[in-house]
Amino acid sequence: MSLGRTVTLLAVASAATLAAISCSSSTDDVFTPEILALPAPIDDYAPLAGFAEMSIPDDNPLTPEKAALGRQLYYDYRISGDGSRSCYHCHVCEKGLTDGLPQAVGAHNKQLTRSSPSMWNIGFHSMWYWDGRATTLEAQVAAAWKGGNMGAGDNIDEKIAMLNGTPGYAAQFQDVFGGPATVENASAAMASYVRTIVGGNTPFDAWQAGDESAVNDAAKRGYEVFQQAGCNECHAPPLFTNMVFHNVGIGYDAATGDFADVGRFKVSEAERDRGAFKTPTLRDIAQSAPYFHDGSVATLEEAVRLMAGGGIANPHLDEKLKDHDLSDAQIGDLVAFLESLDEDCTLSEPALPPDAK
Ligand code: HEC
């Protein structure tokens, strides 16, 4: 750790010196990573803004340098199987950190079966994917990288060799991990970056903090409806998810009695989990159409009507869901409230280490 810091400080100092004598040609050889401050001081990282505790594994402590390395990897198309995808590609700011498609299309143009979920506050979860099959974020990231999303399963060794053969990356792996890049440490770095994707900067949050003018009256009424209709039981503020699994009936075929996707059942094999999926956050929800795990609903209003109407009837429907018989005005207010959860997305693409010469 102290060695890591020293190396980074030296890199910054030498870059500054070289910038001062800008005619020096050796600047080309020095890659200086952009080190961003963590969302909060690490000893005060959780609870942020009243969020639940974020549990960060002891074997992958979060440091600004590691998150900076992870951020570069997260934005780097070179690490995908065919060079066509980066992690960010499917989790973009303009789409609420999703991709705007009903179901994602991975590297090698592989059609996937589920919709890209939002990354807001995903570090606070304890089970990942719509069905929660990953129980560490590090494992989730490695799976996303090697599996259909990034498609690097067949040539992962080549990707690791590329990282170790790229001087800007090799220096950072040495600095952060004290050795060369591996699937494990690169995934650990990306997981660290993902933990820094913390939301909480919305008009709703400003209103909750006391600014009455931050949201309009429709949104304020909508928040009342949200609570009266019990939406907050699953989409619990301030994360707007309880991070567990419920059946709301999406993908149920009444004719056959089957679910197109059994969801959590595949992991738990418990009958009550058939067709259950992890409650998604509603932060940035107005940006992340289409909706639900299969992207089957095009607009936010339709999604709200479906949920307020008690979901889609099926034998495993969660008992918390019922038809609240809301008026059009109440539905409109609910949508206005959800629009007040638009996050101010300040994520940006970092400079990436140049290819080896
Ligand atoms: C082709 C689009 C695509 C790419 C590229 C992609 N993802 Fe995803 N991501 C998805 C989809 C789709 C899911 C949900 C899959 C599922 O639930 O089975 C997902 C799920 C996730 C989750 C879990 C979210 C939750 O709610 O539990 C995380 C974290 C994540 N991705 C991070 C990454 C990282 C890190 C990378 C790069 C290594 C990456 N993604 C690359 C589409 C993509």
Ligand code: HEC
């Ligand atoms: C029993 C728990 C539960 C309750 C109560 C609940 N939801 Fe949900 N909600 C979920 C789950 C689980 C999903 C994802 C289902 C899927 O994709 O299969 C979801 C999905 C959504 C989505 C789509 C999110 C996305 O990213 O695609 C919206 C919008 C939504 N709910 C709004 C509401 C509103 C409004 C209410 C109140 C009227 C409500 N929900 C009540 C659990 C719940």
